[in-house]
Amino acid sequence: MSDLRFDNKVVVITGAGRGLGKAYAIFYGQMGAKVLVNDNGCDLDGKNTNPKFADEVVATIKSKGGIAVANYDSVLNGDKIIGHAIKEFGRLDVLINNAGILRDKILAKLTEEDWDIVVKTHLYGTYSVTKAAWPIMRDQGYGRIVNTSSGSGLYGTLGQTNYAAAKAGIVGFTLTLAKEGERRNILCNVLVPVGASRMTETIMPPDVLTGIDPNNLTPILAVLTHESNKEYNGGIYECSGGFFSKVRWQRTEGVSLDLPVKISEVQKNWAKINDFSGKNEYPTGNADLFNKVQENLERLEQQAAQKPKL
Secondary structure (H helix, E strand, C coil), rough: CCCCCCCCCEEEECCCCCHHHHHHHHHHHHHCCCEEEECCCCCCCCCCCCHHHHHHHHHHHHHHHCCCEECCCCCCHHHHHHHHHHHHHCCCEEEEEEECCCCCHHHHHHHHHHHHHHHHHHHHHHHHHHHHHHHHHHHHHHEEEEECCCCHHCCCCCCEEHHHCCCCCCCHHHHHHHHHHHHHHHEEEEEEEEECCCCCCCCCCCHHHHHCCHHHHHHHHHHHHCCCCCCCCCCEEEEECCEEEEEEEEEECCCCCCCCCHHHHHHHHHHHCCCCCCCCCCCCCCHHHHHHHHHHHHHHHHHHHHCCCC
C-alpha cells in the first residue's frame, strides 16, 4: 500500500473527529494528502457540539508531519464545508461522507424528530456535501467519492427504521452518481463498514471491538479513492475485521405471464418467482427490467400471430 500515496491531493472527510472518520483522516494525512477534518462534535444522538474532536485529529495529523485543517460545520451545510476546503487548499480530489448519528427506536415509539434528524444527517447531509463538491469535480474532470451505508440499509435492522431508510437511500444516491459522474472521471462507491466506534461500542463486547479496528478499513479506501483507480465505480463494498467483499443485486429467473395477468397465475408460479436455485441474473439498472418486459411483449405478439384467424 506504500505506493498508493495521496501527495498534494485534497481530501474532505465528514464525521472525522472520532471513530472511523478519525482513522480515515489520520491515514490520508500520513499518505501526503491535505485533509479537511469535518466534525461538529455532536453527541451520538445529534445534540450538543464540541470543536475539540476535530481539533485533536488535526493536531495528530500535524504532529506526524501532515497537513490538515479543522471544520466544525454541520453536514447540512455542505457548501460551507466544501467552501472551506477550497479556500484553504484550492482544490478538491476526494470526498468521504462518513458523518452520522443514531436514534434507535422501533417504529411504534419513533417520533417525527427522531426520524427527521437521522434522515437529514445521513441522507440529506451526504447529498448536501456531495452537491457542493460535484461542480468542482466536474470542472476539473476528476473526483473520487465514497459514501457510507450500513448493513441496516442493505438488510434492515430491528429498531432502526430511520437509520436504515437513510442508509438505503445513500446506496441509491451513490449508484446514480456513479452513472452521472463516470464520463467526467468522478468515481463513486458505497462503503458498508463495521469498525470500533461510539456507535458499535454500545452493542459489541471489548474483544470484538479490538478485532474491528477502523484502521483496517483504510486500505479499501485507498484503493477506491486513489487516482490509479480507473475501473471501480458504482460498487457496494462490505468490510470489517479484515474481511472485504462486494455486494450486488440478484434476480431470480422469474416468469413471464400472459396479459392481463391473473391472480391465479401469480399464485401458481409463486415458487418459481421466489426460486434462486435456477438461472439467476445480476441486474445493474432499470434497463435490465425493461428488457424483460420487452421480451415478454414480443413473446405475446408471436403467440397472437400464430393463432389461426377465424
